[in-house]
Amino acid sequence: MTAVIQMSRVSKHFASQQVLCNLDWQVDAGQVVGLLGRNGAGKSTLIECMLGLRETDAGSVTIYGEDVANLSEQVRARIGYVPQKSEVFEWLTPAQMLDYFKALYPRWNDAKVKALLARWGFDPAMCNKQISKLSGGEKQRLSIIRALGHDPDLLILDEPVSALDPLGRRDFLRELVDNVIERGTTVVFSTHILSDLERVALDVAFLKDGQIALQGDMDSLLEGARRVTGPSAVLDGVKLAGELRRQKGRDGCTSVIVSEHGEVEALAAREPAMRVEALSLEDLFIEVTQ
Numbered sequence: 001m002t003a004v005i006q007m008s009r010v011s012k013h014f015a016s017q018q019v020l021c022n023l024d025w026q027v028d029a030g031q032v033v034g035l036l037g038r039n040g041a042g043k044s045t046l047i048e049c050m051l052g053l054r055e056t057d058a059g060s061v062t063i064y065g066e067d068v069a070n071l072s073e074q075v076r077a078r079i080g081y082v083p084q085k086s087e088v089f090e091w092l093t094p095a096q097m098l099d100y101f102k103a104l105y106p107r108w109n110d111a112k113v114k115a116l117l118a119r120w121g122f123d124p125a126m127c128n129k130q131i132s133k134l135s136g137g138e139k140q141r142l143s144i145i146r147a148l149g150h151d152p153d154l155l156i157l158d159e160p161v162s163a164l165d166p167l168g169r170r171d172f173l174r175e176l177v178d179n180v181i182e183r184g185t186t187v188v189f190s191t192h193i194l195s196d197l198e199r200v201a202l203d204v205a206f207l208k209d210g211q212i213a214l215q216g217d218m219d220s221l222l223e224g225a226r227r228v229t230g231p232s233a234v235l236d237g238v239k240l241a242g243e244l245r246r247q248k249g250r251d252g253c254t255s256v257i258v259s260e261h262g263e264v265e266a267l268a269a270r271e272p273a274m275r276v277e278a279l280s281l282e283d284l285f286i287e288v289t290q
């Protein structure tokens with residue numbers, strides 16, 4: 001597979017806070033990845049460093065093989081980005097802003113933009129209203145339309161649905177699945193809404209302590225992940241394959257989260273006191289990121 005995004009040993013700090021720490025990450029062509037992490041884990045910082053919008057302290061980032069600090073116009077034109085919150089272009093109207101971007105990109109899908117504007121409630125009055133006067137959700141929809149207008153090959157979305165109502169969210173996800181992912185677009189998508197991720201993302205990556213702590217395709221991760229709980233006397237002496245987290249309770253029991261179930265199933269077969277449970281994406285999120 002060809003790497004679309006390659007991040008190697010990337011570090012970034014703010015004052016005394018280390019946000020990214022020797023982070024390595026690769027996203028391949030056609031991958032659709034959900035980026036997960038707790039509030040403040042550094043997802044937006046990671047995305048901004050990935051796009052060259054924020055300088056890193058150390059490490060290298062390339063997109064389509066080019067250093068993000070010096071991206072060519074051709075590569076820039078292949079990227080679509082929806083920031084978490086955007087306060088730029090507030091003095092323009094949606095119509096003016098979209099005209100500006102249309103002139104900027106070598107290709108622009110007018111039919112798609114018009115269809116999305118109509119579908120997402122941008123009637124002529126709204127298209128000619130100053131962006132600063134739009135609601136948070138309306139601005140977010142506009143930002144998504146702008147990012148999709150040039151049919152990007154790489155789409156990076158930082159919590160794109162946070163301000164959308166349930167109908168808006170559903171429609172956006174449908175657009176993403178039917179018209180973006182279907183084209184083979186590479187997508188990186190940060191969100192806290194795990195049910196959305198389960199509908200859209202094929203892969204997940206968990207950001208914790210400044211690094212990608214766990215990643216893989218969602219079905220295999222959920223298929224392999226288990227929580228095994230049993231007497232500390234037994235579990236304390238064993239290092240399990242794919243161990244992600246271990247917690248000792250006051251009741252003499254230890255629980256261990258693993259990403260591969262083979263060894264724990266075998267252990268449970270030998271030790272009847274062991275309890276083995278499958279994990280949901282939410283369980284996995286809590287266990288991996290806390």
Ligand SMILES: Nc1ncnc2c1ncn2[C@@H]1O[C@H](COP(=O)(O)OP(=O)(O)OP(=O)(O)O)[C@@H](O)[C@H]1O
Nearest residue numbers: 014015017019037038039040041042043044045046
């Ligand atoms: N410009 C900045 N100056 C100082 N600290 C910052 C700056 N930007 C981010 N941080 C800090 O870096 C950490 C990571 O922030 P970031 O916005 O990347 O997290 P996040 O995972 O996107 O969070 P959320 O899920 O809440 O959006 C936070 O503790 C934040 O306070």
